[in-house]
Amino acid sequence: MMNSAFSYINNSTNVRILHTNEPQPEPASAATEEPHLLIRPLQPSDASGVQAAFERMSPLSRYYRFHSGLRRLPDSMLHYLTHVDGIDHVALVAIERWGSLPPVGVGIARFVRLAQAPDTAELAIAVVDQAQGRGIGRRLLQELAVVARAHGVSTFTMAVLAGNRRVRHLLAGLGASGSGTDASVIDYRVPVAALEVPASRAHLLA
Numbered sequence: 001m002m003n004s005a006f007s008y009i010n011n012s013t014n015v016r017i018l019h020t021n022e023p024q025p026e027p028a029s030a031a032t033e034e035p036h037l038l039i040r041p042l043q044p045s046d047a048s049g050v051q052a053a054f055e056r057m058s059p060l061s062r063y064y065r066f067h068s069g070l071r072r073l074p075d076s077m078l079h080y081l082t083h084v085d086g087i088d089h090v091a092l093v094a095i096e097r098w099g100s101l102p103p104v105g106v107g108i109a110r111f112v113r114l115a116q117a118p119d120t121a122e123l124a125i126a127v128v129d130q131a132q133g134r135g136i137g138r139r140l141l142q143e144l145a146v147v148a149r150a151h152g153v154s155t156f157t158m159a160v161l162a163g164n165r166r167v168r169h170l171l172a173g174l175g176a177s178g179s180g181t182d183a184s185v186i187d188y189r190v191p192v193a194a195l196e197v198p199a200s201r202a203h204l205l206a
């Protein structure tokens, strides 16, 4: 069950996930119309889209996200990733719409509360390769932070592969601190408050 903090987000059932071999929207549509980004809670019915997106992400992005070389999400993992409770395990999906083209799922961010430290949650995020570098990851984190704070989560943790320069850059910009005995993985702690709250959503913290 999702908390009422999500009531401002429209649910969309007409979602498809961007395939890496699909053409990008024509520049002309971008020139004439701004893309509309919808961020909403992930639903169990998104499972097939999540699997499709995973299979079509670049091997490097998959590796950075899951720290493994899996080519397909096992059914048990897919079930876990898409059946969230909205309180201790929250996942948001970003859906982009360009003009009259069908909506496209472009990213997911989630947190899972730590049982031993309820004010802390493990953070994970992925944006499909073609949509990276356009601010969607940052926006997903902002929205996830709104939900986290509403549920009493004040710190995100994240285990980041040392070679993942993009997410390290993103975390450094948020004032996150990193540590780790294993040089290949850096354990970050991110204060949720460091994530900017979009003004239009600030009332949700009241």
Ligand SMILES: CC(C)(COP(=O)(O)OP(=O)(O)OC[C@H]1O[C@@H](n2cnc3c(N)ncnc32)[C@H](O)[C@@H]1OP(=O)(O)O)[C@@H](O)C(=O)NCCC(=O)NCCS
Pocket (backbone or CB within 6 Å): 060, 061, 062, 064, 065, 066, 123, 124, 125, 126, 127, 128, 131, 132, 133, 134, 135, 136, 137, 138, 139, 160, 164, 165, 166, 167, 169, 170, 173
């Ligand atoms: C990490 C990830 C989610 C970022 O999503 P994104 O939509 O590309 O991020 P944004 O566009 O919001 O950019 C975030 C920051 O990364 C920076 N960035 C973008 N491309 C970069 C690159 N090639 N190298 C270094 N930094 C880069 C941006 O400049 C931005 O920082 P800024 O706002 O200070 O300029 C995305 O790259 C991804 O899915 N990577 C694979 C999975 C992964 O690594 N997940 C994290 C571990 S769970």
